[in-house]
Amino acid sequence: MNKEEILNIIKTKISEKIQNFETLIAETRASSNDTKSSMGDKYETGREMLQQEINNLQRQLNETLNQQSIIQKITDEPSMKVQNGALVKTDKGLFYISVSLGEIVFDDQKIMTVSAESPLVKAMFGKKTGETFSINTIHQAIENVW
Structure with a gap:
């Protein structure tokens, strides 16, 4: 990515x-x-x-x-865990932690831009590839973090 x-x-x-x-x-x-x-x-x-x-x-x-x-303030440096500036792939979608701008399309993939203040990001913040988290009884697995 x-x-x-x-x-x-x-x-x-x-x-x-x-x-x-x-x-x-x-x-x-x-x-x-x-x-x-x-x-x-x-x-x-x-x-x-x-x-x-x-x-x-x-x-x-x-x-x-x-x-x-x-x-x-966000850099394009690789991330090892979910943090501001990280691109996160879960089993439910692709998320870019930055600001909340909605959906963007890049290389024919839909990426949701989400704020670090959102409940979704707060639930996954600090987690690494292979870890899971839940929000509103929906379980998600982190497949990759860039």
């Missing part, structure tokens, strides 16, 4: 998300400035709704920036 390429895919996805949020915030601010009306309360309500949308987008942008700072 080429962890360097997987890490680059994740970095690219995060950069694209950041760019999208920044664009959405700029567009929403622009539309907020364009909202001119002599309707009094309706104008203020519309501006407040746009401000809430900007705040929501800003919060999502901050979460994504936090993910970016976490991913910058």
Whole structure:
């Protein structure tokens, strides 16, 4: 498994998300400035709704920036046990311990990107190839750790 390429895919996805949020915030601010009306309360309500949308987008942008700072600290060095930056194959799937971005496809394989804070990772953290763990009564065996 080429962890360097997987890490680059994740970095690219995060950069694209950041760019999208920044664009959405700029567009929403622009539309907020364009909202001119002599309707009094309706104008203020519309501006407040746009401000809430900007705040929501800003919060999502901050979460994504936090993910970016976490991913910058992860290396593609081989792992002997389940830890941040490890690629883990269990009998149920392939997991990359980094940030929670959902599923990515690499070399025709589905890889779930999961945060070290997730219950799944907490259950398998520190384990090595051949060891087992359980989460929600589902038993999994670790087949390989990269």
